Amino acid sequence: MSTDRVLKAGVLGATGTVGQRFIVLLAQNPMFSIHALGASERSAGKAYVLATKWKMSEQLPEEVRNVIVHPCAPEHFGGCDVIFSGLDASVAGDIEKAFFEADFAVFSNAKNYRMHPDVPLCVPVVNTDHYAVVAGQRQARRLKRGFIVTNSNCSTSGLVVPLKALQDRFGALQRVMVTTMQAVSGAGYPGVASLDILDNVVPLIPGEELKMEEEVLKILGGVAADGAACTPLTDLRVSATCNRVPVIDGHTECVSVEFAGTPPSIEEIKQCLREYTCEVQDLGCFSAPKHVIYVAEDEDRPQPRLDRNAGNGMSVTVGRIRKCPVFHVKFTLLVHNTVLGAAGASILNAEYAAKKGYI
Numbered sequence: 367m368s369t370d371r372v373l374k375a376g377v378l379g380a381t382g383t384v385g386q387r388f389i390v391l392l393a394q395n396p397m398f399s400i401h402a403l404g405a406s407e408r409s410a411g412k413a414y415v416l417a418t419k420w421k422m423s424e425q426l427p428e429e430v431r432n433v434i435v436h437p438c439a440p441e442h443f444g445g446c447d448v449i450f451s452g453l454d455a456s457v458a459g460d461i462e463k464a465f466f467e468a469d470f471a472v473f474s475n476a477k478n479y480r481m482h483p484d485v486p487l488c489v490p491v492v493n494t495d496h497y498a499v500v501a502g503q504r505q506a507r508r509l510k511r512g513f514i515v516t517n518s519n520c521s522t523s524g525l526v527v528p529l530k531a532l533q534d535r536f537g538a539l540q541r542v543m544v545t546t547m548q549a550v551s552g553a554g555y556p557g558v559a560s561l562d563i564l565d566n567v568v569p570l571i572p573g574e575e576l577k578m579e580e581e582v583l584k585i586l587g588g589v590a591a592d593g594a595a596c597t598p599l600t601d602l603r604v605s606a607t608c609n610r611v612p613v614i615d616g617h618t619e620c621v622s623v624e625f626a627g628t629p630p631s632i633e634e635i636k637q638c639l640r641e642y643t644c645e646v647q648d649l650g651c652f653s654a655p656k657h658v659i660y661v662a663e664d665e666d667r668p669q670p671r672l673d674r675n676a677g678n679g680m681s682v683t684v685g686r687i688r689k690c691p692v693f694h695v696k697f698t699l700l701v702h703n704t705v706l707g708a709a710g711a712s713i714l715n716a717e718y719a720a721k722k723g724y725i
Protein backbone atom coordinates (compact mmCIF):
# COMPACT_ATOMS: atom_id res chain seq x y z
CA MET A 367 0.00 0.00 0.00
CA SER A 368 0.99 3.63 -0.36
CA THR A 369 2.36 5.01 2.88
CA ASP A 370 1.00 8.41 1.80
CA ARG A 371 -2.57 7.26 2.47
CA VAL A 372 -4.02 8.37 5.80
CA LEU A 373 -4.91 5.22 7.74
CA LYS A 374 -8.26 5.07 9.51
CA ALA A 375 -7.65 4.05 13.12
CA GLY A 376 -9.97 2.38 15.59
CA VAL A 377 -9.08 2.50 19.29
CA LEU A 378 -10.31 -0.22 21.67
CA GLY A 379 -10.21 0.71 25.35
CA ALA A 380 -10.24 4.34 24.21
CA THR A 381 -11.43 5.66 27.58
CA GLY A 382 -8.54 4.25 29.66
CA THR A 383 -5.07 5.56 30.47
CA VAL A 384 -3.46 4.01 27.40
CA GLY A 385 -6.54 4.78 25.29
CA GLN A 386 -6.30 8.48 26.14
CA ARG A 387 -2.62 8.48 25.22
CA PHE A 388 -3.59 6.91 21.87
CA ILE A 389 -6.05 9.77 21.29
CA VAL A 390 -3.41 12.42 22.04
CA LEU A 391 -0.75 10.82 19.85
CA LEU A 392 -3.02 9.88 16.94
CA ALA A 393 -4.46 13.40 16.79
CA GLN A 394 -0.91 14.71 16.24
CA ASN A 395 0.05 12.07 13.68
CA PRO A 396 -0.46 12.81 9.96
CA MET A 397 -0.48 9.10 9.07
CA PHE A 398 -3.72 8.38 10.94
CA SER A 399 -7.23 9.68 11.36
CA ILE A 400 -9.32 8.57 14.33
CA HIS A 401 -12.24 6.68 12.82
CA ALA A 402 -13.91 4.67 15.62
CA LEU A 403 -13.66 4.36 19.39
CA GLY A 404 -14.59 1.42 21.62
CA ALA A 405 -14.82 0.70 25.32
CA SER A 406 -17.01 -1.30 27.71
CA GLU A 407 -20.81 -1.40 27.81
CA ARG A 408 -20.54 1.23 30.57
CA SER A 409 -19.25 3.72 28.01
CA ALA A 410 -20.94 2.53 24.82
CA GLY A 411 -23.50 4.90 23.33
CA LYS A 412 -22.00 7.98 25.03
CA ALA A 413 -20.08 10.81 23.43
CA TYR A 414 -16.36 10.31 24.15
CA VAL A 415 -16.16 13.45 26.27
CA LEU A 416 -18.83 12.04 28.59
CA ALA A 417 -17.56 8.46 28.60
CA THR A 418 -13.98 9.23 29.62
CA LYS A 419 -12.40 10.94 32.61
CA TRP A 420 -9.80 12.90 30.64
CA LYS A 421 -6.48 12.85 32.55
CA MET A 422 -3.98 13.93 29.91
CA SER A 423 -2.25 17.30 30.31
CA GLU A 424 -3.01 17.95 26.61
CA GLN A 425 -6.50 19.18 25.68
CA LEU A 426 -8.98 16.56 24.49
CA PRO A 427 -8.81 16.96 20.68
CA GLU A 428 -11.91 18.80 19.44
CA GLU A 429 -12.60 16.30 16.66
CA VAL A 430 -12.89 13.45 19.17
CA ARG A 431 -15.12 15.05 21.84
CA ASN A 432 -18.44 14.04 20.32
CA VAL A 433 -17.47 10.76 18.71
CA ILE A 434 -19.85 8.08 20.00
CA VAL A 435 -18.13 5.23 21.85
CA HIS A 436 -19.06 1.76 20.60
CA PRO A 437 -18.95 -1.69 22.16
CA CYS A 438 -15.71 -3.45 21.17
CA ALA A 439 -17.11 -5.64 18.40
CA PRO A 440 -15.74 -5.74 14.82
CA GLU A 441 -19.05 -4.73 13.21
CA HIS A 442 -18.69 -1.25 14.73
CA PHE A 443 -15.23 -0.73 13.25
CA GLY A 444 -15.93 -1.18 9.53
CA GLY A 445 -13.62 0.89 7.36
CA CYS A 446 -10.76 0.92 9.90
CA ASP A 447 -7.34 0.11 8.42
CA VAL A 448 -5.78 -0.46 11.80
CA ILE A 449 -7.00 -1.27 15.32
CA PHE A 450 -5.13 -0.09 18.40
CA SER A 451 -5.99 -1.87 21.63
CA GLY A 452 -5.64 -0.38 25.10
CA LEU A 453 -8.04 -2.96 26.52
CA ASP A 454 -7.93 -4.32 30.00
CA ALA A 455 -6.20 -7.72 29.88
CA SER A 456 -9.24 -9.42 31.41
CA VAL A 457 -11.16 -8.85 28.16
CA ALA A 458 -8.40 -8.24 25.58
CA GLY A 459 -7.87 -11.93 24.69
CA ASP A 460 -11.32 -12.60 23.23
CA ILE A 461 -11.95 -9.13 21.82
CA GLU A 462 -8.61 -8.83 20.01
CA LYS A 463 -9.07 -12.35 18.60
CA ALA A 464 -12.47 -11.36 17.21
CA PHE A 465 -10.80 -8.40 15.47
CA PHE A 466 -7.84 -10.16 13.88
CA GLU A 467 -10.11 -13.03 12.81
CA ALA A 468 -12.32 -10.37 11.18
CA ASP A 469 -9.25 -9.39 9.11
CA PHE A 470 -8.17 -6.30 11.03
CA ALA A 471 -4.53 -5.42 11.70
CA VAL A 472 -4.43 -5.31 15.52
CA PHE A 473 -1.75 -3.58 17.62
CA SER A 474 -2.20 -4.53 21.25
CA ASN A 475 -0.87 -3.31 24.57
CA ALA A 476 -2.31 -6.17 26.57
CA LYS A 477 -0.31 -9.12 27.84
CA ASN A 478 -2.59 -11.86 26.45
CA TYR A 479 -0.79 -12.67 23.15
CA ARG A 480 2.70 -11.37 23.95
CA MET A 481 4.35 -14.75 24.51
CA HIS A 482 2.63 -16.63 21.66
CA PRO A 483 5.48 -17.89 19.45
CA ASP A 484 3.91 -16.61 16.21
CA VAL A 485 3.07 -13.15 17.57
CA PRO A 486 5.68 -10.39 17.36
CA LEU A 487 6.34 -8.87 20.79
CA CYS A 488 7.75 -5.76 19.26
CA VAL A 489 9.39 -2.71 20.78
CA PRO A 490 9.70 -0.87 17.48
CA VAL A 491 13.10 0.66 18.21
CA VAL A 492 14.46 -2.81 19.03
CA ASN A 493 13.09 -5.81 17.14
CA THR A 494 11.14 -5.03 13.99
CA ASP A 495 12.82 -8.12 12.52
CA HIS A 496 10.21 -10.15 14.47
CA TYR A 497 7.57 -9.09 11.93
CA ALA A 498 8.96 -12.03 9.94
CA VAL A 499 6.53 -14.29 11.85
CA VAL A 500 3.42 -12.44 10.63
CA ALA A 501 3.16 -14.48 7.40
CA GLY A 502 3.27 -17.73 9.41
CA GLN A 503 0.78 -16.33 11.92
CA ARG A 504 -1.69 -15.62 9.13
CA GLN A 505 -1.19 -19.08 7.65
CA ALA A 506 -1.46 -20.97 10.95
CA ARG A 507 -4.53 -19.00 12.04
CA ARG A 508 -6.10 -18.95 8.57
CA LEU A 509 -6.16 -15.16 8.43
CA LYS A 510 -6.24 -13.34 5.11
CA ARG A 511 -5.22 -9.79 5.94
CA GLY A 512 -5.63 -9.75 9.72
CA PHE A 513 -2.79 -10.18 12.20
CA ILE A 514 -1.80 -9.16 15.70
CA VAL A 515 1.38 -7.47 16.89
CA THR A 516 1.82 -6.72 20.59
CA ASN A 517 4.05 -4.35 22.43
CA SER A 518 5.69 -5.20 25.67
CA ASN A 519 5.13 -4.49 29.30
CA CYS A 520 6.05 -0.85 29.91
CA SER A 521 9.08 -1.60 32.11
CA THR A 522 10.32 -4.19 29.63
CA SER A 523 10.15 -1.63 26.83
CA GLY A 524 12.69 0.63 28.53
CA LEU A 525 15.00 -2.16 29.62
CA VAL A 526 15.41 -3.86 26.24
CA VAL A 527 16.56 -0.70 24.48
CA PRO A 528 20.05 -0.34 26.04
CA LEU A 529 20.33 -4.14 26.33
CA LYS A 530 19.78 -4.48 22.57
CA ALA A 531 22.39 -1.81 21.84
CA LEU A 532 24.92 -3.60 24.08
CA GLN A 533 24.12 -7.05 22.71
CA ASP A 534 24.46 -5.91 19.10
CA ARG A 535 27.80 -4.21 19.72
CA PHE A 536 29.50 -6.42 22.34
CA GLY A 537 27.88 -9.84 21.94
CA ALA A 538 25.74 -11.96 24.23
CA LEU A 539 24.74 -10.82 27.70
CA GLN A 540 24.91 -13.34 30.52
CA ARG A 541 23.00 -11.91 33.47
CA VAL A 542 20.84 -8.84 34.05
CA MET A 543 19.43 -7.59 37.36
CA VAL A 544 16.86 -4.79 37.27
CA THR A 545 15.01 -2.92 40.01
CA THR A 546 12.13 -0.71 38.85
CA MET A 547 10.43 2.37 40.31
CA GLN A 548 7.16 2.48 38.38
CA ALA A 549 4.78 5.39 37.97
CA VAL A 550 1.15 5.20 39.10
CA SER A 551 -0.20 5.73 35.57
CA GLY A 552 1.08 2.21 34.87
CA ALA A 553 -1.77 0.88 36.98
CA GLY A 554 -4.45 2.57 34.83
CA TYR A 555 -7.27 4.72 36.21
CA PRO A 556 -8.19 5.04 39.07
CA GLY A 557 -5.30 2.67 39.78
CA VAL A 558 -3.52 2.71 43.14
CA ALA A 559 -5.40 4.42 46.00
CA SER A 560 -3.80 7.71 47.10
CA LEU A 561 -3.69 6.43 50.68
CA ASP A 562 -1.53 3.53 49.49
CA ILE A 563 0.94 5.49 47.38
CA LEU A 564 1.38 9.00 48.84
CA ASP A 565 4.38 9.22 51.19
CA ASN A 566 5.12 5.62 50.29
CA VAL A 567 6.73 2.97 48.08
CA VAL A 568 4.87 -0.29 47.41
CA PRO A 569 7.28 -3.19 46.82
CA LEU A 570 4.85 -5.32 44.81
CA ILE A 571 3.28 -5.05 41.35
CA PRO A 572 1.54 -8.40 40.91
CA GLY A 573 2.80 -10.40 37.93
CA GLU A 574 5.19 -7.69 36.76
CA GLU A 575 8.53 -9.33 37.57
CA LEU A 576 7.85 -12.57 35.71
CA LYS A 577 6.57 -10.65 32.68
CA MET A 578 9.79 -8.64 32.53
CA GLU A 579 11.98 -11.71 32.97
CA GLU A 580 10.25 -13.58 30.12
CA GLU A 581 9.59 -10.75 27.69
CA VAL A 582 13.22 -9.59 27.58
CA LEU A 583 14.30 -13.05 26.38
CA LYS A 584 11.75 -13.04 23.56
CA ILE A 585 12.47 -9.49 22.40
CA LEU A 586 16.26 -9.93 22.42
CA GLY A 587 15.94 -13.33 20.74
CA GLY A 588 15.45 -14.08 17.06
CA VAL A 589 13.12 -15.73 14.59
CA ALA A 590 13.35 -19.33 13.33
CA ALA A 591 14.79 -19.70 9.82
CA ASP A 592 11.39 -20.78 8.42
CA GLY A 593 9.73 -17.70 9.97
CA ALA A 594 7.27 -19.87 11.90
CA ALA A 595 8.12 -18.71 15.41
CA CYS A 596 10.12 -16.33 17.54
CA THR A 597 13.06 -17.98 19.28
CA PRO A 598 13.68 -16.48 22.74
CA LEU A 599 17.21 -16.38 24.15
CA THR A 600 18.01 -19.33 26.38
CA ASP A 601 21.38 -18.33 27.85
CA LEU A 602 20.52 -14.93 29.32
CA ARG A 603 19.23 -14.85 32.90
CA VAL A 604 17.16 -11.86 34.03
CA SER A 605 16.01 -11.03 37.56
CA ALA A 606 13.51 -8.20 38.08
CA THR A 607 12.31 -6.48 41.27
CA CYS A 608 9.38 -4.10 40.75
CA ASN A 609 8.17 -1.24 42.96
CA ARG A 610 5.36 1.31 42.66
CA VAL A 611 6.41 4.87 43.51
CA PRO A 612 4.52 8.19 43.78
CA VAL A 613 5.39 9.46 40.29
CA ILE A 614 2.65 10.15 37.73
CA ASP A 615 4.39 9.13 34.47
CA GLY A 616 7.79 7.54 33.76
CA HIS A 617 9.29 4.29 34.96
CA THR A 618 12.84 4.46 36.37
CA GLU A 619 14.96 1.29 36.33
CA CYS A 620 18.32 0.50 37.97
CA VAL A 621 20.07 -2.11 35.85
CA SER A 622 23.22 -4.24 36.31
CA VAL A 623 24.60 -6.20 33.35
CA GLU A 624 27.12 -8.99 32.96
CA PHE A 625 28.51 -9.70 29.48
CA ALA A 626 29.21 -13.26 28.34
CA GLY A 627 32.55 -12.24 26.83
CA THR A 628 35.22 -9.69 27.65
CA PRO A 629 33.46 -6.60 29.01
CA PRO A 630 33.85 -3.28 27.18
CA SER A 631 35.04 -0.15 28.95
CA ILE A 632 32.57 2.36 30.38
CA GLU A 633 33.51 4.81 27.62
CA GLU A 634 32.84 2.17 24.94
CA ILE A 635 29.46 1.47 26.52
CA LYS A 636 28.51 5.15 26.53
CA GLN A 637 29.54 5.51 22.91
CA CYS A 638 27.60 2.39 21.94
CA LEU A 639 24.41 3.69 23.58
CA ARG A 640 24.78 7.14 21.99
CA GLU A 641 25.32 5.64 18.54
CA TYR A 642 22.47 3.12 18.62
CA THR A 643 20.09 3.42 15.66
CA CYS A 644 17.29 1.25 14.36
CA GLU A 645 15.19 0.41 11.31
CA VAL A 646 12.20 2.69 12.03
CA GLN A 647 14.61 5.64 11.96
CA ASP A 648 16.12 4.49 8.66
CA LEU A 649 12.61 4.22 7.20
CA GLY A 650 11.74 7.74 8.32
CA CYS A 651 8.72 6.67 10.39
CA PHE A 652 6.90 9.72 11.78
CA SER A 653 7.04 8.61 15.44
CA ALA A 654 10.62 7.34 15.38
CA PRO A 655 12.74 9.35 17.83
CA LYS A 656 15.77 11.23 16.54
CA HIS A 657 17.82 9.62 19.30
CA VAL A 658 16.70 6.20 20.51
CA ILE A 659 18.88 6.62 23.60
CA TYR A 660 19.91 9.82 25.31
CA VAL A 661 22.96 9.35 27.49
CA ALA A 662 22.41 11.78 30.36
CA GLU A 663 25.29 14.18 30.89
CA ASP A 664 24.41 15.25 34.43
CA GLU A 665 25.31 12.85 37.22
CA ASP A 666 21.90 13.07 38.89
CA ARG A 667 19.83 12.15 35.80
CA PRO A 668 17.61 10.58 34.53
CA GLN A 669 14.70 11.85 36.62
CA PRO A 670 11.07 11.17 35.66
CA ARG A 671 9.79 14.75 35.94
CA LEU A 672 12.68 16.11 33.86
CA ASP A 673 13.38 13.37 31.34
CA ARG A 674 10.17 11.44 30.60
CA ASN A 675 9.33 13.50 27.52
CA ALA A 676 12.73 13.03 25.86
CA GLY A 677 12.12 12.43 22.15
CA ASN A 678 8.40 13.10 22.71
CA GLY A 679 8.38 10.16 25.10
CA MET A 680 9.85 7.79 22.49
CA SER A 681 13.49 7.95 23.66
CA VAL A 682 15.02 6.14 26.61
CA THR A 683 17.33 8.20 28.83
CA VAL A 684 20.26 6.32 30.35
CA GLY A 685 22.52 7.78 33.04
CA ARG A 686 24.79 6.90 35.95
CA ILE A 687 26.72 4.50 33.72
CA ARG A 688 29.48 3.08 35.86
CA LYS A 689 31.42 -0.06 36.77
CA CYS A 690 29.56 -2.66 38.77
CA PRO A 691 31.64 -4.50 41.38
CA VAL A 692 29.43 -7.61 41.07
CA PHE A 693 28.50 -7.67 37.34
CA HIS A 694 30.29 -5.56 34.71
CA VAL A 695 28.31 -2.32 34.36
CA LYS A 696 25.37 -0.65 36.07
CA PHE A 697 23.17 2.25 35.01
CA THR A 698 19.80 3.91 35.55
CA LEU A 699 17.25 4.33 32.76
CA LEU A 700 13.97 6.13 32.33
CA VAL A 701 11.13 5.25 29.94
CA HIS A 702 7.78 7.00 29.46
CA ASN A 703 5.45 4.16 30.36
CA THR A 704 2.43 5.24 28.32
CA VAL A 705 4.38 6.47 25.27
CA LEU A 706 7.31 4.17 24.35
CA GLY A 707 5.92 1.82 27.04
CA ALA A 708 2.46 1.64 25.48
CA ALA A 709 0.53 3.75 22.94
CA GLY A 710 3.55 5.37 21.26
CA ALA A 711 5.12 1.97 20.61
CA SER A 712 1.88 0.61 19.15
CA ILE A 713 1.57 3.57 16.80
CA LEU A 714 5.18 3.25 15.66
CA ASN A 715 4.62 -0.48 15.17
CA ALA A 716 1.70 0.37 12.87
CA GLU A 717 3.73 2.98 10.99
CA TYR A 718 6.39 0.33 10.40
CA ALA A 719 3.79 -2.23 9.30
CA ALA A 720 2.37 0.26 6.80
CA LYS A 721 5.80 1.14 5.39
CA LYS A 722 6.60 -2.56 4.97
CA GLY A 723 3.28 -3.40 3.30
CA TYR A 724 1.70 -5.47 6.08
CA ILE A 725 -1.33 -3.14 6.16
Ligand SMILES: NC(=O)C1=CN([C@@H]2O[C@H](COP(=O)(O)OP(=O)(O)OC[C@H]3O[C@@H](n4cnc5c(N)ncnc54)[C@H](OP(=O)(O)O)[C@@H]3O)[C@@H](O)[C@H]2O)C=CC1
Pocket residue numbers: 378379380381382383384385404405406407408409410417438451452453454455457458475476477518519520551552553554555703704707708
Ligand atom coordinates in the same frame (compact mmCIF):
# COMPACT_ATOMS: atom_id res chain seq x y z
N1 LIG B 1 -0.81 2.07 31.74
C1 LIG B 1 0.35 1.66 31.23
O1 LIG B 1 1.43 2.28 31.42
C2 LIG B 1 0.43 0.39 30.42
C3 LIG B 1 -0.69 -0.43 30.21
N2 LIG B 1 -0.57 -1.56 29.45
C4 LIG B 1 -1.72 -2.41 29.18
O2 LIG B 1 -2.66 -1.68 28.38
C5 LIG B 1 -3.99 -2.06 28.71
C6 LIG B 1 -4.78 -0.84 29.15
O3 LIG B 1 -4.22 -0.31 30.35
P1 LIG B 1 -4.76 1.01 31.03
O4 LIG B 1 -5.13 1.99 29.99
O5 LIG B 1 -3.75 1.35 32.02
O6 LIG B 1 -6.12 0.48 31.71
P2 LIG B 1 -7.41 1.30 32.14
O7 LIG B 1 -8.03 0.52 33.23
O8 LIG B 1 -7.10 2.72 32.38
O9 LIG B 1 -8.38 1.21 30.82
C7 LIG B 1 -8.98 0.00 30.44
C8 LIG B 1 -9.83 0.18 29.18
O10 LIG B 1 -10.45 -1.08 28.89
C9 LIG B 1 -11.87 -0.86 28.73
N3 LIG B 1 -12.62 -2.04 29.15
C10 LIG B 1 -12.69 -2.59 30.39
N4 LIG B 1 -13.55 -3.64 30.39
C11 LIG B 1 -14.03 -3.75 29.13
C12 LIG B 1 -14.95 -4.64 28.48
N5 LIG B 1 -15.55 -5.62 29.15
N6 LIG B 1 -15.19 -4.46 27.17
C13 LIG B 1 -14.59 -3.47 26.47
N7 LIG B 1 -13.71 -2.58 27.02
C14 LIG B 1 -13.44 -2.73 28.33
C15 LIG B 1 -12.19 0.32 29.60
O11 LIG B 1 -13.41 0.91 29.20
P3 LIG B 1 -14.43 1.64 30.25
O12 LIG B 1 -13.88 3.02 30.50
O13 LIG B 1 -15.71 1.70 29.50
O14 LIG B 1 -14.47 0.81 31.48
C16 LIG B 1 -10.97 1.20 29.33
O15 LIG B 1 -11.15 1.89 28.12
C17 LIG B 1 -3.90 -3.13 29.77
O16 LIG B 1 -3.94 -4.39 29.16
C18 LIG B 1 -2.54 -2.86 30.40
O17 LIG B 1 -2.03 -4.00 31.02
C19 LIG B 1 0.63 -1.86 28.86
C20 LIG B 1 1.74 -1.11 29.02
C21 LIG B 1 1.71 0.07 29.83
Ligand SMILES: N[C@@H](CC(=O)OP(=O)(O)O)C(=O)O
Pocket residue numbers: 455475476477518519520548549551552553571574577703
Ligand atom coordinates in the same frame (compact mmCIF):
# COMPACT_ATOMS: atom_id res chain seq x y z
N1 LIG C 1 1.87 -3.33 35.07
C1 LIG C 1 2.44 -2.12 34.45
C2 LIG C 1 1.57 -1.64 33.34
C3 LIG C 1 0.90 -2.77 32.63
O1 LIG C 1 -0.28 -2.77 32.52
O2 LIG C 1 1.68 -3.72 32.19
P1 LIG C 1 1.17 -5.06 31.47
O3 LIG C 1 0.47 -4.66 30.21
O4 LIG C 1 2.39 -5.87 31.26
O5 LIG C 1 0.20 -5.74 32.42
C4 LIG C 1 2.58 -1.06 35.51
O6 LIG C 1 1.86 -1.17 36.44
O7 LIG C 1 3.33 -0.13 35.42
